[in-house]
Structures are given as structure tokens and as C-alpha cells.
Amino acid sequence: MHGEDVTDWKSFLNDWGLQFNNVIHIINYLNTYPLILSLLGLKDIIVPHQLESVQKDWINWFNKFTHEIDKQFFKPYWIPLIDNSYDAFIDISSGKFPVFAIHYFFFEPFRWYKEFYFDDITEVLLSPDTGFDIKKAGKKAMLKNGEK
16 A cells, blocks of 8 residues: 555545535436447446445555556546446546546556546536537547647
């Protein structure tokens, strides 16, 4: 373990409980719109009743990181979106709940990086009613955040 970086479930809920509870509603909503998930390229996202278990597993995994590059990049307040995978997350540290995938750059300088699908989940959630172009906005977010 790495001292102050260690997060347990109780401290996670103390720090992020309100935001975490909002994710239940986001996950539930996304699961009712398979077209949105398809446009995002997200398959097999978790369902609301899995959320607590998935997050506990993520926190447990997070606490086992020993390499500095991993400890600096990963955060306990990221919520895994994909069942049995740590490839896509919602960041609950921002009120906009950005959605992103993670990738590893296997050449020097070795590093992890984020590929943002969206900077603001609200745009995605309202897209069936507003006609918001999910594909276009997702590409714009990736470009804005320095991804190609």
C-alpha cells in the first residue's frame, strides 16, 4: 500500500458519496438508450445494481498500484463504466462527469493518457431530446483534450 494514497470504501463515500449516488441515475439512463451507447462505442456497460460492487473492486485495484506512473495517473473517484473492464470511466471529481477511455503509450515517454468521449455528460443525457450530435461532440472533446 502507499500510505496517504490508500482509499477505503468508507473514506471514498465520505469524500465522493453524493457524486457517486448521481452516477446510479446516469448509468440507469444510459442503459435505457442503447443507441447512445452504440454511438459512443460503449458495449456492456454496468447496470445500476452492479455499481457499488464495481466501485469497491476498482478501489481495491487502485490501492494495489505500486508503479509511480500508475499511482500518479489513476484516481479512486473514477467510476468504471464497462462490465469486467477498466477501459472507460466517469470522473466524479468534476460536476460535469466527463466520460473517457484510458490508454497506455508503450514508448518513451511511457505514460497513461485519457481519450475523452465527452467533457459533460449532461449533453449526452439530453441528446435524445435536444438532437445533440453525440459523434460530433465526442470527436470535438477528443481534439480539445489533445487526443487524435
